[in-house]
Amino acid sequence: MAVDKLVDSTQLDSDLTSVANAIRTKGGTSAQLAFPAGFVREIDAIPTGGTLITKTITENGTYDAEDDDADGYSEVTVNVSGGGGGSLKSGTITPAERTMTLDVNLGSADTITNAVIVPASETPLKSAGRTVFAMVIINESYKKSIVCGSNSGGSSLFTPVTYDGSKISQSGSTLTFNGGGTTSYYFETVLYRWFAW
Amino acid sequence: MRFYKIINDQYIKAVGTGHGWTEISEEEYESIITAIHNKPQETAEIRYRLKTDLTWESYEVEPTPPMPEPEPDAEEILDILLGGDAE
Numbered sequence: 001m002a003v004d005k006l007v008d009s010t011q012l013d014s015d016l017t018s019v020a021n022a023i024r025t026k027g028g029t030s031a032q033l034a035f036p037a038g039f040v041r042e043i044d045a046i047p048t049g050g051t052l053i054t055k056t057i058t059e060n061g062t063y064d065a066e067d068d069d070a071d072g073y074s075e076v077t078v079n080v081s082g083g084g085g086g087s088l089k090s091g092t093i094t095p096a097e098r099t100m101t102l103d104v105n106l107g108s109a110d111t112i113t114n115a116v117i118v119p120a121s122e123t124p125l126k127s128a129g130r131t132v133f134a135m136v137i138i139n140e141s142y143k144k145s146i147v148c149g150s151n152s153g154g155s156s157l158f159t160p161v162t163y164d165g166s167k168i169s170q171s172g173s174t175l176t177f178n179g180g181g182t183t184s185y186y187f188e189t190v191l192y193r194w195f196a197w
Numbered sequence: 198m199r200f201y202k203i204i205n206d207q208y209i210k211a212v213g214t215g216h217g218w219t220e221i222s223e224e225e226y227e228s229i230i231t232a233i234h235n236k237p238q239e240t241a242e243i244r245y246r247l248k249t250d251l252t253w254e255s256y257e258v259e260p261t262p263p264m265p266e267p268e269p270d271a272e273e274i275l276d277i278l279l280g281g282d283a284e
Contacts, residue, residue, distance in 0.1 A: 091215025096208075096233050096247040103203070105217020173217065189233050 088197045092120070098186050102177045104194050109172045115196040117177050119188070200226035208254075209247045 020033045023042045033039055050071025057063065057078045065072045089106050106112065169176050175196055179185035201218035202225070203210040212221070212229045221229075232251045239245060245253040 089215075091213055093211050093213035093215075094230060094233060095211045096229070096236075097210065097244070098239075099210075102211070104213070105201075105215060107216030189236060191230075 088195060090193065090195045092191055092193050094191045095187055095189055098188055100178065100180045100184060100186050102187050102192065102194075104175050104177070104196075106170075106173045106175055106196060112170055112175060112196045115168055115175060115177075115194065117192050117194040120191045120193045198223070202226070202229060204249060207249055209249060209251075 016035055020035075020039065023033060023039060023046075024030060027042045027046055029042065031038075033042060051069075052072045052074035053065070053068060053070040054075040055063070055068065055073050055077070057076060087110070089108075089110075089112075091104055093102055093104055095102060102117070104117075167178050169178070175194075177187070177194070179187060198214050199216070200212070200214055200221050200223055201216075202212045202221050203218045209229060212226055212233075214226075228251060229247075232247060232253075236247075237245050237253055237255070242257055242259075243255050244258050245255050248254050
């Protein structure tokens, strides 16, 4: 052993006590720690910060690091494509006959998750039956549909009818609005504007 | 703007703007719209369909029984009882 420095034992004891207190605090113990074995033992017993991994997310959802056999993520890269919600499609259609269903062409087969169709006519809608005033399809995959309609003759609006199922369907680039249901509504021979995205 | 018409079995079912169907000129679109605005008055037994030559063809249909109107909600019942607007 080389002896080449003078040591202030009081200062050394104080410094070691400070280190021991920090170890005890972190380790949750009040036990006496002998230097150096006790210090080493307690430090080894302190859990590490866990395994952190990087992750790239390409789909919407809820992610748990435990599912990736890790304790957490050190870096997350999100690269979720826009899917059907990226572009707004629109158009008009004027049926020549009163009809319960209307087909519109999207121009592409992109999956549509939301749509709305409303009459753009300033002329009051008159009909022998109920009339579609607006149809809104909301939420992904048409989980909810709302149809606003009028009574026969169009003199008053009914309380909007909400469907848990879809009132429109998509086949390729064709989107079909369907006013039929428990309470059926018709599209009149007026200009309708539709939007889908 | 692109104009189109939907034809089914020699009858014009609809016209519109946007993608798909049979493309037509704006002039033809406007002439079809004008024809639709001048559609003869239909009755419960007589309906009309628009031929491709823009004339209306009548056809008979079985009268359909009127569909029941939705039951009024509590607020509408109260309006009726208080003399408010009823349908």
